[in-house]
Amino acid sequence: AQKITQTQPGMFVQEKEAVTLDCTYDTSDQSYGLFWYKQPSSGEMIFLIYQGSYDEQNATEGRYSLNFQKARKSANLVISASQLGDSAMYFCAMRSPGGSYIPTFGRGTSLIVHP
């Protein structure tokens, strides 16, 4: 069975600073994909970044980067130069053959950006 763990229920960061949101995963599959989504208070889930298990480089998308440490089974999201609009819930998710390619989500981390 695949599992996603997000141990930080809430995080606070000062505007313009960087913040790291933790995600660890568990799977017996060798091939899998890792995703991060943002859910603002409006409720809609917004895709941020993707990392494949065989990708040698850490994924980056603008101010978002994924710190992928395969041996530790961690896929932390790094947000650089935080903005007030980054305040939201952040979910880590994984897809793998063992999970029938149905994404499994963590419980999320609430990020609040202070001015």
Added chain:
Amino acid sequence: GAGVSQSPSNKVTEKGKDVELRCDPISGHTALYWYRQSLGQGLEFLIYFQGNSAPDKSGLPSDRFSAERTGGSVSTLTIQRTQQEDSAVYLCASSSFGGMEETQYFGPGTRLLVL
């Protein structure tokens, strides 16, 4: 718009009544997912449709829950004899073909309150 749409956006019902929630996926997407999100929780998988294949119903919490997808497009999630614990946000998502590296596109959700 070209995104995933869901209706109604909010639904208040009395315990014991049946409700139907609708999802219109992105045109051409063969994969469709239903999730449930309770207050402060992550996403709980309910059911997955892929093309003309039999749906994966492994996440449905009880036989009061059912879903269908007509013509490979619109999907309806039905909850019979609603209970107060069914109160949650029901999210629908679609993706092109359900591949491992594909992101899901989410609708805005239906907020269900059972009194």
